[in-house]
Amino acid sequence: MSAEKAALHSTIGLSGRRGSLITAAIGLDAIIVFNDIISARSPLDAPRDMLRHFPLLMQACADDKCDEPEKIAHDAPHVDGTGRLTGGGWPSCVPSRRPRDQGLMRVAIIGAGIAGLACARRLRDAGLEATLFDKSRGIGGRLATRRAEPGDPGVAFDHGATHFTARSEGFTRLVAAWEKAGLAARWPVAGADSWVGRPTMTAPLKALADDLDVRLSRPVTALTRSRAGWTLHSEAKRLGKFDTAVIAIPAEQAAPLLSLHDFEMARAAMAVRYNPCWTAMFAFEERIEELPDFLRGAGSLVTAARDSAKPGRAPGERWVVQADWTWSEAHLASESASVARLLLAELGKVAGRELPAPSHIAAHRWLFSQPSGQDPKLLWNPAIGLGACGDWLYHGFAEYAWLSGHVLGAAIAAEAPR
Incomplete structure (x- = not known):
């Protein structure tokens, strides 16, 4: 391990498995670094100082034009709650939002449960296209x-x-x-006021997913951003580039992905058990x-x-x-x-x-x-085109998951180029 990496480990308070994760992150080719944290008993066990370092550290490592990830890691303690540097803007290797006038917005939704489907359906109703990715073999969560x-x-x-x-x-x-x-x-x-799907619980969700682009058995293990937009990764494979990304999975799985780019969203996810x-x-x-x-x-x-x-x-x-x-x-x-x-x-x-x-x-x-739930809130950052939805943003239950996705879809549609 280099002296710079060892110093980073010491600064963030990492050792063993978590330290190895950061070591991998420093390499430019190490995009898929969150398998470790997602597969842990709880990703919330990760020190918050480590999560604070993730937004700029990982963006630096993801951007081929930046060759100083250790310097970005050194600057990362000065990141405020929005993921921006408090001392004067973004580093040159961190991309800006794709201009709104460059054509139809491309939206990726990670998770094909009722929240993700509701978001995609609201976008479709607004004339926008969304692609859903889910690690399971079927929809519905x-x-x-x-x-x-x-x-x-x-x-x-x-x-x-x-x-x-x-x-x-x-x-x-x-x-x-x-x-x-x-x-x-x-x-x-x-x-x-209780209902069931007929003839199975998944039947109405299959109708909700009708004519949507749903890609099953596609686990998303990392999410990176460049000048071209968002890139979804599954292990060593790239799943495509998009203008907007939506995280519609359980909070404990969402937190590591969100923490790369918006710590306030990650904080909301980290608060849920x-x-x-x-x-x-x-x-x-x-x-x-x-x-x-x-x-x-x-x-x-x-x-x-x-x-x-x-x-x-x-x-x-x-x-x-x-x-x-x-x-x-x-x-x-x-x-x-x-x-x-x-x-x-x-x-x-x-x-x-x-x-x-x-x-x-x-x-x-x-x-x-x-x-555990929390008071209803909208997690949407239009500056970078990142949002999150799910029952964890309300107080559980399928109806609230639908509401969360539907409201987020409306917010994204309002930002779409016309």
């Missing part, structure tokens, strides 16, 4: 459906959100359109008569839903059981098969008897299940 066997529609489970609400004006209109199209239905057993949730799925040959179709707060279960009782579902006896946060945290590192058996026993306790052996049993761990 935690509005998810899982099939017991690929291609078998008969045994499916809504293993993410059990239902969603529709209370705000804009989302209520959208859900009414879904209902008219046969894509959503009320499910009053979960609450007076997620609770994990273990979800188990069971199919039985016979009905469990002792249980209602939906229940909350029973023992270690935050919810238990007879999934087969939802409107438009195939017949059968299928259950989705979600453990509360305390139980999920205590079993966070357990094997999914073990967790499924334990949650079957918990459901049996609620029923008051030992349940029969399921014909299908599985479990899924949601690391980013429920955000």
Whole structure:
């Protein structure tokens, strides 16, 4: 390690794994440096001083015209909350915003959950094009459906959100359109204003994504900016250049990407904590008569839903059981098969008897299940064309995720060249 790099490590307070990350960052070719932090137990474990250094350090390393990353790193402590130098503007190697008169705005959205889809749909309605990238094989995020066997529609489970609400004006209109199209239905057993997708929770989101450019199995591991705009990176591959970038993923994953370019946005993400949730799925040959179709707060279960009782579902006896946060945290590192058996026993306790052996049993761990939330806010920096959205900018729940994306899409559209 060079003396300059060692000094940087000492200044930022890094060692070991985090120190190696910064060492990689100093090389001009090391664009994909955030795999380390994103794959950590929590990226929020990173020292805030380190995040303060990221905006200019990483921009310097990303820009081929700048050959003094150590000098930029030295200057980085003088960055204020907007990512600008307090002592006199940007270094020469940090690009300015692409002029508004250079044609149609190109927007990249990282994350194809309901927030990202809502943002993209609002942009499409304004005549703009957006490209969504998601690391998963399907859209929807935690509005998810899982099939017991690929291609078998008969045994499916809504293993993410059990239902969603529709209370705000804009989302209520959208859900009414879904209902008219046969894509959503009320499910009053979960609450007076509760809805579910029909025939699966993902069905309305597939309609929302219709005619949008969605690219699945495309994890975005780094985001860099140059005079040509934003570049998205997936491992060693470049996914394209864009004028505007939107981060629509959980806060703990968003913080490292945002901290490169806007520390105030990163600070908002860093303030959020997620609770994990273990979800188990069971199919039985016979009905469990002792249980209602939906229940909350029973023992270690935050919810238990007879999934087969939802409107438009195939017949059968299928259950989705979600453990509360305390139980999920205590079993966070357990094997999914073990967790499924334990949650079957918990459901049996609620029923008051030992349940029969399921014909299908599985479990899924949601690391980013429920955000702590915060007062509603818009995260949009028009000067550099960077925004963020998601349920973590409100107080969780699918409806708030949609609102966050919709509002951000409107703000971006207002900045678009005409």
